[in-house]
Amino acid sequence: MRVVRIIKLIRPTMVIALVVLSSWTSAEENQASPQAIEFFEKKIRPILVERCVECHGPEEQSGGLRLDSVSAIQTGGDQGPPFQPTDLDHSLLIKAVRFTDQDFQMPPTGKIPDQEIQLLEEWIKAGGSMPAPTSRLSPSTIAKIIGRISRSRNQIHPR
Numbered sequence: 333m334r335v336v337r338i339i340k341l342i343r344p345t346m347v348i349a350l351v352v353l354s355s356w357t358s359a360e361e362n363q364a365s366p367q368a369i370e371f372f373e374k375k376i377r378p379i380l381v382e383r384c385v386e387c388h389g390p391e392e393q394s395g396g397l398r399l400d401s402v403s404a405i406q407t408g409g410d411q412g413p414p415f416q417p418t419d420l421d422h423s424l425l426i427k428a429v430r431f432t433d434q435d436f437q438m439p440p441t442g443k444i445p446d447q448e449i450q451l452l453e454e455w456i457k458a459g460g461s462m463p464a465p466t467s468r469l470s471p472s473t474i475a476k477i478i479g480r481i482s483r484s485r486n487q488i489h490p491r
């Protein structure tokens with residue numbers, strides 16, 4: 333019975349450590365340069381918004397895919413992430429806009445201008461940098477989780 337009690341005590345601490353760690357690592361993971369982020373915001377996001385979000389956004393998520401936020405782009409759709417950084421030939425998004433596959437062409441209503449296809453290629457070739465997703469846990473969310481854990485802990489061990 334001793335062991336069970338120890339595990340009950342340790343578990344909340346581990347959860348807290350994991351939550352804090354995950355928020356740190358996601359901040360460190362984002363190594364996009366300011367120039368790369370500016371390229372995404374000025375050249376790429378407008379193309380996605382204008383050409384894709386109509387069917388891949390808040391109203392419709394064709395293929396399970398949304399292209400209206402960084403975290404959604406990273407997650408991808410039914411077939412997984414829409415691109416492989418630096419790898420144009422294995423990036424679904426590039427295949428889609430190039431119109432090389434008759435059964436998979438995006439937007440289905442017609443090819444976007446070559447200049448925009450080139451910008452998308454340039455972006456992914458350089459690594460597909462994006463700003464950090466905004467859906468990361470905020471400090472207040474972390475505080476709430478910790479509060480909830482310590483409350484449940486007090487219920488297990490009433491003072």
Ligand code: HEC
Pocket residue numbers: 380383384385386387388394395396397408409410411412414424425428429435436437438439440441444
């Ligand atoms: C008029 C609606 C429409 C527009 C606009 C559109 N799509 Fe799609 N998209 C679809 C539909 C429907 C599917 C699912 C069927 C399929 O995979 O062929 C899809 C699927 C996809 C997929 C595969 C998702 C997965 O994981 O299965 C990708 C990638 C994609 N679209 C990229 C784009 C890009 C990039 C744009 C903008 C340049 C775009 N789409 C614009 C309708 C649209």
